[in-house]
Structures are given as C-alpha cells and as structure tokens.
Amino acid sequence: MSLQPQEPRFRQLAGILRAAIEAGEYPPGAAVPTAADLGQQYGVSEATANNALAVLRREGLVTSRHGAGTFVRLLPVIHRRAPGRFARSARESGQNRGAFDGEIRHLGMVPSVITHVSREIPPADAAEVLDLAEGQQCLVRRRKMYANDQPVQFAPSYIPLDIAGGTQLEQEDTGPGGTIARMRDLGHAQVRITESVRARRATAEESAFLQLESDQPVIEILHIGWTKDDRAVEVGVWAVPASGWVLDYGWPLD
Amino acid sequence: MSLQPQEPRFRQLAGILRAAIEAGEYPPGAAVPTAADLGQQYGVSEATANNALAVLRREGLVTSRHGAGTFVRLLPVIHRRAPGRFARSARESGQNRGAFDGEIRHLGMVPSVITHVSREIPPADAAEVLDLAEGQQCLVRRRKMYANDQPVQFAPSYIPLDIAGGTQLEQEDTGPGGTIARMRDLGHAQVRITESVRARRATAEESAFLQLESDQPVIEILHIGWTKDDRAVEVGVWAVPASGWVLDYGWPLD
DNA sequence: CAGTGGTCTAGACCACCAC
DNA sequence: TGGTGGTCTAGACCACTGC
Numbered sequence: 001m002s003l004q005p006q007e008p009r010f011r012q013l014a015g016i017l018r019a020a021i022e023a024g025e026y027p028p029g030a031a032v033p034t035a036a037d038l039g040q041q042y043g044v045s046e047a048t049a050n051n052a053l054a055v056l057r058r059e060g061l062v063t064s065r066h067g068a069g070t071f072v073r074l075l076p077v078i079h080r081r082a083p084g085r086f087a088r089s090a091r092e093s094g095q096n097r098g099a100f101d102g103e104i105r106h107l108g109m110v111p112s113v114i115t116h117v118s119r120e121i122p123p124a125d126a127a128e129v130l131d132l133a134e135g136q137q138c139l140v141r142r143r144k145m146y147a148n149d150q151p152v153q154f155a156p157s158y159i160p161l162d163i164a165g166g167t168q169l170e171q172e173d174t175g176p177g178g179t180i181a182r183m184r185d186l187g188h189a190q191v192r193i194t195e196s197v198r199a200r201r202a203t204a205e206e207s208a209f210l211q212l213e214s215d216q217p218v219i220e221i222l223h224i225g226w227t228k229d230d231r232a233v234e235v236g237v238w239a240v241p242a243s244g245w246v247l248d249y250g251w252p253l254d
Numbered sequence: 255m256s257l258q259p260q261e262p263r264f265r266q267l268a269g270i271l272r273a274a275i276e277a278g279e280y281p282p283g284a285a286v287p288t289a290a291d292l293g294q295q296y297g298v299s300e301a302t303a304n305n306a307l308a309v310l311r312r313e314g315l316v317t318s319r320h321g322a323g324t325f326v327r328l329l330p331v332i333h334r335r336a337p338g339r340f341a342r343s344a345r346e347s348g349q350n351r352g353a354f355d356g357e358i359r360h361l362g363m364v365p366s367v368i369t370h371v372s373r374e375i376p377p378a379d380a381a382e383v384l385d386l387a388e389g390q391q392c393l394v395r396r397r398k399m400y401a402n403d404q405p406v407q408f409a410p411s412y413i414p415l416d417i418a419g420g421t422q423l424e425q426e427d428t429g430p431g432g433t434i435a436r437m438r439d440l441g442h443a444q445v446r447i448t449e450s451v452r453a454r455r456a457t458a459e460e461s462a463f464l465q466l467e468s469d470q471p472v473i474e475i476l477h478i479g480w481t482k483d484d485r486a487v488e489v490g491v492w493a494v495p496a497s498g499w500v501l502d503y504g505w506p507l508d
Numbered sequence: 509c510a511g512t513g514g515t516c517t518a519g520a521c522c523a524c525c526a527c
Numbered sequence: 528t529g530g531t532g533g534t535c536t537a538g539a540c541c542a543c544t545g546c
Contacts, residue, residue, distance in 0.1 A: 008534060034512060045536045050514075055469055058312070059455055066513050067543035077452075083505045180507070194504040198331075199453050199473060199496035201313055215309055217471065217496065219453060225507075242453035242471065242496070249503045250448040251337045253434075253479075262515060288531060299517045304533075320532050321524035 009044050013052035016042075021061060021072055031069045032062060058215055060243025075150060076107050078240075081248045086180065086193055100145060100153075109147040115172045116142045122158045126235045129224055130160055139164040141179070144209060152245075154209045155238040157223075163188050163233055179234065180225070188233045190225035195249075197221055199242050206239045217242040263298050267306035270296075275315060275326055285323045286316060312469055314497025329404060330361050332494075335502045340434065340447055354399060354407075363401040369426045370396045376412045380489045383478055384414055393418040395433065398463060406499075408463045409492040411477075417442050417487055433488065434479070442487045444479035449503075451475055453496050460493045471496040 017032060026032050033041070038049035053070055056062045064070045085099030104111035120140045122132065132138060138158050145153040157179070159169060167186060168174055174182050180190055202210065202218045210218070223236035271286060280286050287295070292303035307324055310316045318324045339353030358365035374394045376386065386392060392412050399407040411433070413423060421440060422428055428436050434444055456464065456472045464472070477490035 010534080035514095036512080047515095047537085048535060051534090053513090058469060059471075064513060065544080067511080068545075069512065079450075082503065086507060088508050190507050192504065192506050194502065196333075197451055197473075197501040197503070198499065199471065215312060217313075217453065219451075245452070247451040248448065249336065249451070250446065251505055252446050253340060253444050254342050264515080289533095290531080301518085301534095302516060305515090307532090318532060319525080321530080322526075323531065 009042075010048050010051035010055065013038065013042055013044065013049060014055040017052065017056060018059075018061060021056075026072050028072050028074045030072050032072065034069065057213055060216055060241055063211075064213060073244075075109075075147060075152065075244055077244060077246055078103055078107065078147065078152060079246045079248055080240075082195060083193075083250060088177075104147045104152075107147070110149075112146045112149070114144045114146075116144075117170055117172055118142070119161070122235075123237065125222070126158045126237055129222075129232045129235045130158060131232070132160065137161060139170060141169070151210050153238065153240045154206050155236060157234055157236040159183075159234050183225075183233060188227055188231075190233065191228045192226040194224045194226065195221050197247060202239065210239070210241055212241060219245060219247070221247070263296075264302050264305035264309065267292065267296055267298065267303060268309040271306065271310060272313075272315060275310075280326050282326050282328045284326050286326065288323065311467055314470055314495055317465075318467060327498075329363075329401060329406065329498055331498060331500055332357055332361065332401065332406060333500045333502055334494075336449060337447075337504055342431075358401045358406075361401070364403075366400045366403070368398045368400075370398075371424055371426055372396070373415065376489075377491065379476070380412045380491055383476075383486045383489045384412060385486070386414065391415060393424060395423070405464050407492065407494045408460050409490060411488055411490040413437075413488050437479075437487060442481055442485075444487060445482045446480040448478045448480065449475050451501060456493065464493070464495055466495060473499060473501070475501070 020026060021032070032053070035046045035049040035053060038044075038052065039046040042049070053062065053064070057064060057070075060073060062070050062072055080103060081099065100113065101111050118140050119137045121127075121135055122130065122138050122140065127134070127136070127138075130138060138160050141157045141159070143155040143157070144151065145155060159179070163183065163186060164170060168182050169179060183190060198220050199217045200220055201215065202212050206212070206218055212218070218239040219242045221236065221238040221240075223238060224232050225234035227233055274280060275286070286307070289300045289303040289307060292298070292306070293300040296303070307316065307318070311318060311324075314327060316324050316326055334357060335353065354367065355365045372394050373391045375381075375389055376384065376392050376394065381388070381390070384392060392414050395411045395413070397409040397411070398405065399409060413433070417437065417440060418424060422436050423433060437444060452474050453471045454474055455469065456466050460466070460472055466472070472493040473496045475490065475492040475494075477492060478486050479488035481487055
C-alpha cells in the first residue's frame with residue numbers, strides 16, 4: 001500500500017491506523033506496529049511513522065510505554081452526569097462518591113477514590129473565587145479517582161478555613177452526604193452550583209497523576225458551590241484527560 | 255541562553271515562548287521569531303524550533319500563515335453561558351442570537367452569524383437521537399458564527415421534517431424568539447435541554463471553517479431539545495476551537 | 509542483550525508569501 | 528527572488544523494557 005502526496009504522509013498514516021483501531025483490528029490493550037515496522041510497510045521513514053503515532057497519542061487513542069511498545073487505550077469513554085450527581089438522592093448513597101461509582105460500574109469497571117486532606121495556599125484562580133487574601137491558607141481535599149486502578153480524574157477542592165477548620169471536613173471521610181451535607185450542617189448550605197468547562201494543557205501535577213504523555217490536553221471543570229448569599233464556599237479545579245470523558249448537562253426550559 | 259538536557263529541548267523552548275507571549279512580550283497579532291531565528295538564538299536545529307512552535311500551534315496560542323510567519327492569536331477566550339442563553343428573556347432580544355451577540359460584544363468585538371438552510375441526511379449520531387430511519391432527510395440549519403469576521407463556532411442543527419417541513423423553520427430568518435419559539439407555535443414546545451460536552455478532533459468541514467491547523471481539537475456540544483413527551487425535536491452538533499472557549503453551566507441545588 | 513520509544517541534527521524539497 | 532512554513536529522510540544517540 002502506498003500513500004498519496006496530497007495530504008502529509010504522517011497524517012495519512014495516522015488516518016489508516018485510526019481506522020484500523022476503530023474497526024477493531026487492534027483491540028483495546030493490543031500493541032500497534034512499531035514505528036520501524038510501519039515505516040517498512042508503508043515506505044516512509046521511521047521518523048515519519050513515529051510522527052503518525054504521535055498524532056494518535058495526542059488524541060488519546062493509543063499510549064506508548066517507553067521501550068515496550070505502543071498500545072491501544074484500554075479505558076472506554078466515561079460519561080459524567082453533572083446536575084444529577086449533586087442531588088440529595090445521589091449524595092446519600094455514600095459520601096458523594098455515589099455518582100462516580102455508578103458511572104464507572106456502569107462501564108463494568110471498578111471505581112476507587114483516594115482522598116488526601118491538607119492545608120495549603122490555593123492556586124490564584126481558586127483563591128480569587130473564594131475571596132481569600134494573597135498567601136492565605138485554606139483546606140484542600142485532593143481526590144484522586146481511578147477506574148480499574150487507572151487514574152481518570154484529579155479533583156482537588158478548596159474550602160475556606162473559617163468554615164472547615166477543625167470540622168469533619170478535615171477528615172478524609174466526611175460521612176454520609178459528603179462535603180455538601182457537612183457544610184449544610186455547619187450553616188453553609190450550598191444552594192447553587194456553577195461549572196466552567198474548558199480545555200487546556202495539563203499542569204505538572206495533573207500530568208504526573210493522569211499519566212499524560214506528549215501534549216495531551218485536559219478538560220478542566222471549575223466547580224463552584226454558592227450559598228444563598230452568593231458566597232463561594234467550595235471551589236474545585238478538577239481535571240480529566242480531554243479524550244476520555246463526556247460531560248452531560250441538562251436543565252428545564254421555561 | 256542555553257537549554258537544560260532534562261526536558262526535551264523543543265518543550266523547553268515552547269515553554270520559554272509561551273511565557274514570553276503570556277507576559278505580553280509578543281502581543282496579540284505580533285509575529286513570533288521564525289524557526290530559523292529561534293534555532294540560531296537557542297542553539298538548536300531549525301526542525302527542533304519548528305517542533306516547539308508546533309506545540310504552541312496545537313495549544314491555539316499562535317497561528318501560522320504559510321510563507322508569512324507565525325503570529326500570536328488575536329481572539330480572546332469567549333465565555334458561553336449555557337442555561338441562561340435559552341431562557342425566554344434572552345431569546346426575545348432577536349432570534350436566539352441575543353446570547354451570542356452579548357458574549358462577543360462584551361469582549362469589544364463585532365459578532366455576526368450566517369445561516370444556511372437545507373435538507374440533508376444527518377450524520378449518524380444526530381439521526382439516532384432524532385430517531386430517524388437510515389438515509390432519511392431532515393432540515394439542517396447550518397449556522398456559521400464569527401467574531402470580528404473570524405470564525406469562532408460552527409453550529410449545524412437538525413430538525414425532523416415532519417415538524418419543520420414547509421414552515422418558517424425552513425427560512426433563514428426564523429423571526430422573534432428563534433427556532434424554539436417557532437417550534438412552540440407548531441405544537442412542539444421544548445421543555446428540557448441536554449448538552450453533552452466532549453473534546454475530539456475536528457471533522458474536515460469544521461476544520462475548514464474554523465481554520466484549524468495541525469491537530470487542534472474542538473469542543474463538541476451535542477445540544478438536544480426535548481418535548482414534554484421526551485421526544486428529541488432539535489439536535490445540534492456544535493463545534494468550537496477547544497482553546498478558545500469556556501462553557502459555563504449552572505443549576506440550583508435541592 | 510536486542511528491540512523500542514523518543515529526541516535531535518543536517519540537509520533537502522516544495523508551496524506560499526511579500527516585495 | 529528571498530524568506531518562511533511545513534514535510535520528509537537518513538542517521539545518530541540515549542533511556543527504558545523484556546528476555
């Protein structure tokens with residue numbers, strides 16, 4: 001098989017491989033041919049074949065293990081149902097992990113979450129939303145979420161210390177109903193959620209945890225919980241691999 | 255200035271340029287140095303410098319004009335307020351363009367929209383949501399949206415012909431309140447909206463219109479309008495450059 | 509140890525732009 | 528016509544993997 005000169009060779013080759021993967025010729029977990037093999041087979045240099053594989057890596061369709069090979073991604077796309085997940089009914093099935101649990105189990109995978117709690121100076125954007133003075137600490141609940149032990153979401157949340165200091169919110173396990181229920185108990189009931197979604201390159205921390213290679217972007221969900229007097233009392237700067245998730249939103253129309 | 259060997263040179267160089275751009279050293283619209291200049295200055299090959307520029311291109315931070323140079327992107331990030339834009343109050347300021355108009359003008363830019371109406375066989379995903387038989391046509395309202403004459407959103411919407419055929423929905427101008435108001439007049443009032451957001455690579459059509467180079471992904475918004483008997487009566491498969499937009503959602507908490 | 513991924517260089521070629 | 532973007536090759540080097 002040979003390549004036409006109209007579109008760049010590496011892009012054509014990426015297209016051929018993409019089609020083969022989507023057709024199931026290389027099932028999830030399987031190794032795709034090495035750059036050397038591809039170059040041989042399609043009459044291009046190894047560098048060009050590598051370039052084609054890099055395209056697929058950036059799309060999240062394959063992952064490469066240095067020295068071992070290039071493999072079709074294992075994880076199916078995860079759907080996240082946004083408004084529903086924070087409803088009281090969803091929260092009461094286990095500390096706000098109910099929604100994530102369901103979404104992952106629905107795909108036949110085993111979910112797990114590791115929460116690490118600390119006090120830190122939040123990143124500038126979170127500090128601004130929380131209206132914290134420069135350099136002021138807050139509570140950080142850093143959740144790391146996995147499906148079948150593969151990292152799928154990095155979800156740090158920031159809560160002001162005047163609300164959370166010394167309370168159960170500083171425990172790893174916040175008990176039934178999760179942080180939202182505890183904040184309500186403390187007199188800081190959230191009545192409104194906003195989420196701002198964007199694609200951006202990953203931070204070093206996100207990249208390390210999510211095992212992102214090359215230049216795979218993430219989708220950032222800037223999650224904010226508001227009280228009835230419009231104070232932001234919980235801010236989440238959550239990141240998922242851009243290629244691996246679909247975010248579902250819905251609302252009634254007047 | 256020289257480069258450390260720990261991180262790949264092209265990535266370090268991309269980081270230096272990114273910092274310079276964000277610091278305003280190269281303001282929007284300005285040309286960044288050519289690959290040859292960068293190679294000279296930082297002691298790397300031209301190919302490596304080009305690779306660094308490719309990183310920034312994929313991030314949407316710069317755009318290249320073949321034969322002319324590489325320039326810092328002109329457009330600021332556009333915020334899209336999702337639930338509010340479809341409320342009756344927003345719709346009544348001019349055929350559903352009220353929300354987009356406001357968002358662009360808010361950035362000090364001039365919005366414009368070109369609508370093209372036709373009958374076509376919709377893409378498979380839209381056909382499935384609309385519950386159309388294979389090969390069956392529907393109405394397509396293809397909206398192309400610009401800010402300062404630069405394309406920013408490609409927004410085709412699909413409506414079944416048993417609803418839209420021969421009605422004002424087949425006109426380019428749907429009148430006050432837009433398609434939602436006309437569908438209500440026709441007895442197909444939408445009572446609920448869902449939107450599914452994902453990042454993916456652009457189709458050929460999207461790529462051509464949005465002038466996406468290299469492998470810039472888009473954010474797809476799969477917008478669905480539902481009637482009270484849970485029929486999907488309007489499906490939009492809308493695409494925006496992933497690097498140029500923030501999507502804002504919000505909802506009340508019980 | 510050989511195979512593989514990943515980076516880098518030098519040099520080449522072509523298309524396109526501006527002058 | 529010269530500068531620039533973009534692609535491609537051949538060849539090199541190193542880190543890492545699995546045997």
